[in-house]
Amino acid sequence: MTKSTTKLTPKxxxxxxxxxxxxxxxxSISFLAVKSDAKNQQKYAQQRAEMDERINEKLKAKQIQLDVEAASEANLKSQ
Incomplete structure (x- = not known):
């Protein structure tokens, strides 16, 4: 019984x-990418919510302005 041993070369x-x-x-790189993507998605969702809020505020302001103009026109016609 002979045992063959091979020496590991540096290569x-x-x-x-x-x-x-x-x-x-x-x-590790893929883990960091997934983690970063999750943070970006959260930030984008927050930005979308802020933009929706601003758009709704502008629409409400415009509707109020149109209502005021319509009321003033109605007052002018009734006089």
Whole structure:
């Protein structure tokens, strides 16, 4: 019974370490991308809500202005 032992060459060690490090790097980058995307989506939702609020305020102000103009025209016609 002979036992064959092979010595690991530096080339094999480098390739093996790259085989471990590269997938870990890809996973960490993808995790950071997902985390950043979640923050961006939250920020965009907040901005959309603020814009909707401003648009609604403008529409209400315009409607009030139209109502006032219509009322003043009605007063002028009735006089």
């Amino acid at each position: 094999v060690i480098v390739l093996a370490s790259l085989g471990i490090v590269i997938p870990l790097f890809i996973l």
